[in-house]
Amino acid sequence: LAKTTQPISMDSYEGQEVNITCSHNNIATNDYITWYQQFPSQGPRFIIQGYKTKVTNEVASLFIPADRKSSTLSLPRVSLSDTAVYYCLVGDMFSGGYNKLIFGAGTRLAVHP
């Protein structure tokens, strides 16, 4: 399982775009990249997942360069409710329903008024 490295914390203000970069130098060919969000007193929640290039959904965008050794989660126009811990994980997309997630330290994002 590839290890991931991300900043421990970030600060932003309402309305700004936030980019959180994750390093995963040992990513394997079958690995995909997934980001989870966790609010206090709740379990993590899936945000976005990708294998290469760019993925966008209603919540965020995920940018993955060609070498796939890093990825960037982009949150457009954050609000106070985006204050949370964000985890980057890599895992085997061909695991057939069994994918053991190993969480790193995550990035604690604080959005200020």
Added chain:
Amino acid sequence: SAVISQKPSRDICQRGTSLTIQCQVDSQVTMMFWYRQQPGQSLTLIATANQGSEATYESGFVIDKFPISRPNLTFSTLTVSNMSPEDSSIYLCSVESLRLFGGNEQFFGPGTRLTVL
């Protein structure tokens, strides 16, 4: 998607006692995962529970301390045995679901907040 419930949501226990945490899923799943999250920390995987077989434990976790049951495809229990204050944590269960266009997604329960005095 999957909806997961856990019982109890929180408990305060005396050292030396045991607590069994229940996890119920609204659909049948092959694997269920149990995590621990200590205050201010990330999640640590305790074990993986496959229906009909013994759970697989991660390094640092043993069956005598954290026995797991998986009687059917929608339910699992985790017991925290002979508790000490160091076991005070949030315990979460999760399941994995295949995504429509490839990849996997895990759904987490709300967690059980355990305080050991």
